[in-house]
Every structure is written in structure tokens, then in C-alpha cells.
Amino acid sequence: MPASIEDVAKRANVSISTVSRVLNRRNIVNDKTRKRVEVAIMELNYRPNVFARGLMLQQSNILGLVLPDLHGEFYSEIIRGANLKAHELGYQLMVSSVGGKNDGHAVLSAVSSHGLVDGIVVMVSEIDSKAKKTLAGVTVPFVVLDGQVERVKHDSVVIDQRHGAEEMMKHLIEDRAAKHIVFVGGHKTNIDTIDRLAAYRDTMHKASLPVHEKDIYHLDYSYEKAFDLGNEKVKEWAASDAYIFAANDEMAAGIIDAAIEKDISVPGELHVVGFDDTRIAIMTRPRLTTVHVPMSSMGAQAVELLCQRLQDPERTPMKVTLHSNLVVRESCGSKEGASVR
């Protein structure tokens, strides 16, 4: 049983009020008394009990981070950024995934209404997900990553995917003179996929290029599925001089590897680009031309917003937009030739 505030008080020969005061740097405590208390705290290796404190203060200094999954470089980076910033601001982070199962729903509400966390950062990547509905009933402040929840007041940080995606499309069409672009996305209901696909359609349209629905694929963001698709289509694609616009780097990697398997050279015969600029982008050969998305900044920014709101609950909701931008490497050919870094 760890020492309580009372033990400290007794040892220092003061009342618990005084101990509490020196802990919280409240009022002024006489120098001598404070020293005495501090010594007692040292000697007893005393730490205030979080629960008692939480009960009084109604706050825990714990933040929740709820992601669709914990897998892969993408989420990994978000967690990292969020964790770092949270510690910097004196908070602890609790990470959860609202994974495929309906269990996500439960986790989310548990984490939030329990009163355990002071606030949460949620990433909602499916449009119309259950999580969104649950969020509407959440009582603590929350910030939404990469999305919005209607009719609920909250901060959010979004990526200007549109911009990056358009830049990419323009690069393909204008710099690379692409005529035939294939879009390989995640699930149809995935917000990022929706955005990126919209940019695809728009840009094609503006460039007066035809969009064939058979050139639009919806996979699940995984390397494996993309590899399988690639295995099947890569020859056909190469034959039509296609440019493959994958909605994340992993799928781009899968397709490139499928091409290699079939002895089709990238970017010689087939061009592939990715999205996110995760570390995978530099681990493929050729390295990926992709769109850089500042993942760890997203995490950090969200935490920062959340903490600000915790301090000033009345602040008007903010929406921070982070920019994405094109990163040209070799996977779709380059202006200067294939060897440019």
C-alpha cells in the first residue's frame, strides 16, 4: 500500500491541507514548512493517487486516441506524433482501435463516457460509420481526424487530400502525358478513397480524358490484394501504356511487385504512383512517386487542438487543414530520366 497524503502530513507534522498546498503550489506555504513537507514526500516516495485526484478535479490528464486500426506505417506515425505531443503537454495517451468488429462502438463509448479520458481524438475513415453516431453522444471534447461529424460541435484536423491528389493527377497528365489512368482505391465507403477518387474524376474531366468505370478498383489498402490484382492485370495495363494511381503506398508496392514478377519494367513499361509517402515509398524499387501526407503532424496537431479546447471549452471549433503535396521519385518515370532521386 503506497503512502497517502496523510502519511506525508503526519511525518512532516502538518495537516493534509498543507501537504496538498505544497503539491499544488497553491497559496503560499512557509518556506520552512514546505521544505519539511518536501522531505517527507521524498522519504516516503509519495505520489498523489490519480483516482482521488481525478475524483475531485474531474479530470485525468489522459487522452484517448481511437483509430480504425493499429496496423501499418500510416497509423503508426499518427500514434507517434500524438504520443509525443501528448507527453509534451503533460498528458498520457490511451490508444484503441475501433477495428472491424462492432466492438469498436463499445470501445469508443466506454473510453469516452466512462469519464476516464479528458477528451479523445478519433479518426473516422468510413463514411456513415457507427462510430460517427456514437460520437454524437460523447460527452467529452473530441477532435476528429480526417473527417467531420455533422451537427456536433468539435474541432478537426483534415488533410487537404484534394490538393495533393490533383497535383498528382496533373503531374501524370501534363508532365507524363498520361492518357490512361487506372485508379486503385480502398473501400468505396472510405473517406480518403472517396476524396482521392473525386480528384481523379475531376482532373480527368478537366483534361477531357475519358473515365472508364472498369479502370476504377476498390480494394482494401493492403499490399496483398493489390499484388493479386496486379498479377491479373499488369500485362493488360502495360499494353495500354497505363498509369496506375494507387490510393496508398502499400497497394502501389503490391502492384509494382506484381509487375516485377511478370517481368514488366516499372517505370519503363508500366507507371505506378502511390499516396501517403510512408516509409514504404522509399523501400520499393523504383521508389514511389507519391503524395506526402504529414501523418505524425496530424496526430500532434489533433492532440494540440484537443488540449487547447480542454483549457478553453468555449473556444469556437477549429478546423486545421494540413497540406499534402506531390513527391516525385522514379516509379512513374521522371523528367530527367529514370535515375533521378
Next chain:
Amino acid sequence: MPASIEDVAKRANVSISTVSRVLNRRNIVNDKTRKRVEVAIMELNYRPNVFARGLMLQQSNILGLVLPDLHGEFYSEIIRGANLKAHELGYQLMVSSVGGKNDGHAVLSAVSSHGLVDGIVVMVSEIDSKAKKTLAGVTVPFVVLDGQVERVKHDSVVIDQRHGAEEMMKHLIEDRAAKHIVFVGGHKTNIDTIDRLAAYRDTMHKASLPVHEKDIYHLDYSYEKAFDLGNEKVKEWAASDAYIFAANDEMAAGIIDAAIEKDISVPGELHVVGFDDTRIAIMTRPRLTTVHVPMSSMGAQAVELLCQRLQDPERTPMKVTLHSNLVVRESCGSKEGASVR
């Protein structure tokens, strides 16, 4: 302000004791009464306050997971496994990194002695790290991942790296007839590196192969550093028909890519193998021959051990050993030829 147990009691026209009883399924509460209380709970959307509960019960149902870093597939998988198991057992997970900074020390002790968490899972990958010393003073149960702490009673889950590493070395020497094997590890003080290097030395010795110190490199497990090293050495290595034993998949990938850059074919002219069997292993071309390490099982197992200990604090400490095993793919040539999957 969320509803309290008292609000429920009033609404159901009973005392708080009764409400508490139905919450904890204690004693027997009359059916009718219980229904009434349950209805009130529903209507008020009541959730017991974690702090109050924690204060009474001296437990939070929160587990801490402290890793050296949160970056990369390796840790990502551990987190995933741990998180899943924790939820399964009714716990929440709090993830921290004890990163390079001395801040890790602080985090660790904060997390533990604060009384916030019921127990922690720590991964200590540096021998003689500060964290280890801190652990000795930790008051809650903890389980150590991939290591041991002297003179302190605790459970642990370790990987039998030795076995996998030896299997790999034997494969190289016996099946592939390697004569010259280069070891590329992480920091000298990293436990995994130490283990793997030991296996390297032993097996070399047993096979009467000479170990040259210049064939042993200590990097930092990163793709980039390995890529740089590769750029410098790859030609020399290829010339001497070397086999590169990288201590993780990322470094193996870096070296392979450096080879490709220099137009040296893998596994034709240079042979490279990795360790861990992360998803990176199947994303390189050629795909990596590596040692499979059950990362998510590690996380899950650790959580399970921790929970068992929480239930029975007197149980004698256990050490669970997980096995690693060789996975042969193409990066060092294969028995059946280069195209085997």
C-alpha cells in the same frame, strides 16, 4: 455533468447501495427492484465513474505498455496483439514509448507508481538501460518483453531468437554453402542484436568458419543506414560471394535496394537475409528469407500473463518462450532455384 449513482438511486426510488448492488451483481437484488434500477440506468445513460470506483477498488483496469519506440512494423504488431488481448480481457491499454530521451525514465515511473495502471508490460531492449533500474522500484506487477530484470520477481515473455538465428545460419552454411557471412546488426547494446550476433559467432565457430571483426556492423535497425552501408560495401561483398545476415528486415531491405542501385542482382550475385518476418519481408524483391518472430503473439501473451498475475499475485513468476523459425524465400537463393515462392 453526467449522472451519478445517486441520481439513479433517486429515480429508481432505492438507495445507492441497491444501485451499487445491481451494478456489481452482488448479493441478490429483488427482480422487480433490479428492473427498476436497470431502467433508471438506461434512461439516465448512467456509467459508473471510473475514479470513484478506482479509489475504492484500488484498481483501474488499465494496463500500460511501454516500448522503446512506436515506430515501424515490429512495435506496431506488438501493440496490436496486446491491445486485442487487453480488450478481450476487459482492460484498456495505455501505450508509451520510453524513447531515446531520458524522458522514458520519467514516463515509466509516472505510469507505474502513479497508481494509474494496474500493471505494465515493458520491453527493455537495451542492456543496462535506465528503464531497468526504474523497474526495480516499480510497485505494480509488470511483465518484461524480451528480457529479464535481475533480482526482481516478474513474469516475462521472450523469443527464442537463438533458435531462429541458428537455423538461419545453418541454412546459410549447410544449404547454401556460404563461406563468408556478414552480420549487420543494431546497436551493440541492443539485446536482440547481442543474441543474434552470439548465434552468428557460435554457428560460424561450429562450422569452423573464420569470423572477421570487420564483417560485423552495428547500425541502428533502420532502412536508411543499411542502405548507406550497402551503397558503400555491396560491390565488395558481391565480389567475395558474401551472404549478408541482417538483424532485421528493414536493414535487409536497405541492403537489397543498395544492391539493385548498383546493378548487383540479389540473390544472383549477393545474398541477403533478414530477421523478424515483418510485412516488409514480402514487400522486397526478391522477397526476404528471414526468421519469423511472432510479434503480435508476444504482445498478447504478455498481456495475458499480466492479467493472470493480477488475479493471483502469489503465482510463481513465469517465463514464456515463443519460438522463432526460419522462413525461406528468395533473397538468398533457394534450393529449387530463384523463382520459388
Next chain:
DNA sequence: AGATTGACTGAAAGCGCTGTCAATCGGCCC
């Protein structure tokens, strides 16, 4: 009938900490 028992339920004591309010004390003012 009076005593005893069993099934429920309520009152109240904290868990460890914060914050309000009052008490104490030496010094200073009129």
C-alpha cells in the same frame, strides 16, 4: 403465539485528495 430465519434494503463509513472557511499568531496602528 412468540421466536427465528431468510431475503432484501438502507444508512453510513470511508477510499485519498482538493478547496473553502475559520482559527491562530505576531506585528502594527490609533
Next chain:
DNA sequence: GGGCCGATTGACAGCGCTTTCAGTCAATCT
């Protein structure tokens, strides 16, 4: 000398919940 002031400190009321410890009441026993 009495009163007042600022500085410091202690008492104590909760925060919301669990958990004895005592009832209360109808049914059962002797």
C-alpha cells in the same frame, strides 16, 4: 491596551462508489 491585518495553517465537507452492519418484514418453526 484594544483592534485590525496579513500570513499561515488546520478542520472539514464533499467527489462517486463499494462495503460492512443493521434493520425491516413476511414466512416458517417450536
